[in-house]
Amino acid sequence: MIRAMAGVLLGTFLLSGCGNLTRLSEVGRDPAMTPTEDPTKDPKWRPITMPMPVRTPSPNEANALWRSGSRAFFKDQRAAQVGDIVTVLVNMKDAANLKNVTSAARTSSESAGVPNFFGLETILPKAIDPSKLLSASSGNTNIGTGQIQRTEAVTLRLAGIVTQVLPNGNLVVAARQEFLVNSELRNLQVTGVIRPQDIASDNTVLHDRMAEARISYGSRGQLTDLQRARWGQQMMDILVPF
Template structure:
């Protein structure tokens, strides 16, 4: 192999190795620095100051002008006569009740079959059928020139069975008040047991009317709900495939 071609191939392999090695480099160094230590808890901070935070923007109704009635105890647009302690403005806290017990099962089965038969002959055609012997072999029968059959069939079966059950409670913070009165909430909870950390994140949009007198709201009342429940630590690390195996599974065509 000529030296220039060998040098170019070596350079390409070197660049590929550097690129592949650079992907997990930061994560590897971080994990090596945490050997023998429990996972660190995330510090408490303003959710709006966290990287990737985006304010929620939804279609809002046209605001109505406020009308004041003299000598009246009732204020136009008020949702309650007496002030309560339920979350109502940015910075307030409420409890989200998560009770997911979903089950789904589907079974599909299909069968299909088809039989086709075609035949064509030319026993008489103005006497020209007698001349076919000069063109075609002697074994050709003019009354049965073409005959074909075909069969096709397919069978398919599929099934899905899923069961999920989660029962949790998490305190969430009101991070935004929309023009129509709905509240944007976001909550995060971290629990560390020995060397395993469990994370729970929830966010979404709720109506103030769905907040109970106990200052709680059920998860099915949350619009655009995003619930994430996972963990980080030694047990989770063992359950995950190695980086090389994950890369191989993505790149392998077989």
């Protein structure tokens, strides 16, 4: 039993080894911030492919200063090419209220006996009543009550970089920011696909105009470690059935 538990603990440590080694390397000092770099160099970054409409060439008009597809007579200063910067505005308010009550009860009773069985009941001891050889009863009661109340609000401005221009003109945007405050590293990430038409004149776009949006706001540091259950406790919560 001890060897089995030791094997489970060792396997868990190996599975989470990278995270544990990173935390151990930061003992006594602030979490290290990642360097500012090209988001497409991240090993987890992958180019996005989307269903595209048939591309039609824009007609050329002779002696015309207006360019087909332009949104202004002069050059548009909004993000339009790979490497351009666009500001993402995240203003998310989410609330949920769920309440559920269940109640179940069951009672059963079974009895069996053989009062007469080819006269063999006569040879049984007097303490045994053949008409009451078996009797069983069971009862089960289950009452469950659950309630969820959640309110979330996230408001932030995050500048991102256009990493792709899709064939239909849509832009893939990746935004990242990190803040180190009192040994707590705050990490903000926003990725998604936007339309050039949804970029405002001040070069901003709302998060609800982003397709395939992924918004992450988390932290890493001493305060987060205190608020998060240890990996051993998490394993016990998953494995212990009682």
